[in-house]
């Protein structure tokens with residue numbers, strides 16, 4: 001079967017299975033998990049005994065013990081990658097390729113992935129784009145890894161499912177994470193009413209650029225990658241670009257894992273491609289409405305099996321009932337960003353993010369809260385006129401309402417921020433103990 005024909009088959013299957021009875025989806029997941037678990041146990045040294053709790057004496061799998069499978073941390077993937085990798089790649093899942101992830105929020109990881117994970121990720125991405133009613137005949141200003149072969153502005157062909165007539169009218173324009181904002185904006189002007197892919201840092205820089213240079217652009221929508229868009233970014237996109245943000249929960253490890261429900265009832269998991277669990281510190285699922293850590297098992301990567309891999313994010317578990325939109329795919333109420341992006345009180349409680357109101361009280365645009373010593377925090381900000389006079393005392397009250405009495409606060413106005421790797425802007429930064437930005441319990 002050609003690549004294209006195979007993608008069409010998977011996409012059509014996903015279009016159908018989103019409506020299946022829940023039990024049928026669970027059954028499908030168990031078939032995929034069984035295959036992955038047996039393959040990992042028999043061909044990857046890391047898993048030789050790690051999954052033993054799952055197996056009954058007669059060799060069958062006891063699914064009630066799934067929650068006892070140890071959770072794999074990013075640090076383990078970083079240090080044990082070679083032992084996690086299979087000794088017997090399944091050729092039908094290839095070709096295989098190396099992927100690297102940035103180290104901006106923890107240990108950088110490098111591992112082998114499969115064509116199959118890519119196929120599942122791409123077809124799930126299309127399904128999410130269809131839910132968001134994205135127009136595949138439009139231009140998409142893409143944002144990819146820095147490439148020796150591609151330069152900003154290069155035309156890359158379609159971005160929708162290529163067998164559909166409407167997709168054949170669409171085209172993708174290359175930019176990388178490092179493309180300067182002036183060049184990115186020039187492309188948006190050259191291709192009006194296009195979509196673009198942005199991450200948190202680029203999105204903030206784009207807004208700053210438009211404000212400072214008084215440039216008008218019109219986008220159809222922004223596909224927001226990496227982290228959940230905060231309220232500040234969302235509001236600015238409506239104001240300056242008349243454009244909504246389409247979120248997407250994806251990563252190199254798991255592919256496309258969840259997309260927003262088309263009727264606004266939280267998020268739907270792409271359950272045919274990944275088992276996504278939201279768990280407490282003991283690795284047990286949290287009840288609906290509660291926050292927990294995101295732990296994933298992507299079915300497509302049989303080259304570097306990730307079984308109960310801690311994705312480093314926090315999310316709130318969704319209701320167990322079938323969604324009012326009719327899709328049976330499991331739900332997530334909301335994603336709360338990277339665990340790395342929370343500070344904790346001395347009693348261990350997470351500290352919530354400062355609100356948009358606090359930002360307005362300070363008269364701040366882009367900002368960053370940095371912990372510089374045990375109980376000392378700096379709020380660094382770029383000034384922005386919100387049309388009301390800043391009120392520093394009100395801001396301090398907002399700060400202390402969220403933080404704790406012993407916390408020391410210093411407020412510093414800055415001219416600009418330097419973005420981290422892949423254009424990421426860190427709104428919360430632990431400079432005192434950078435390693436504490438990854439909290440891992442297991």
Ligand SMILES: [Zn+2]
Nearest residue numbers: 261265323325
């Ligand atoms: Zn729904």
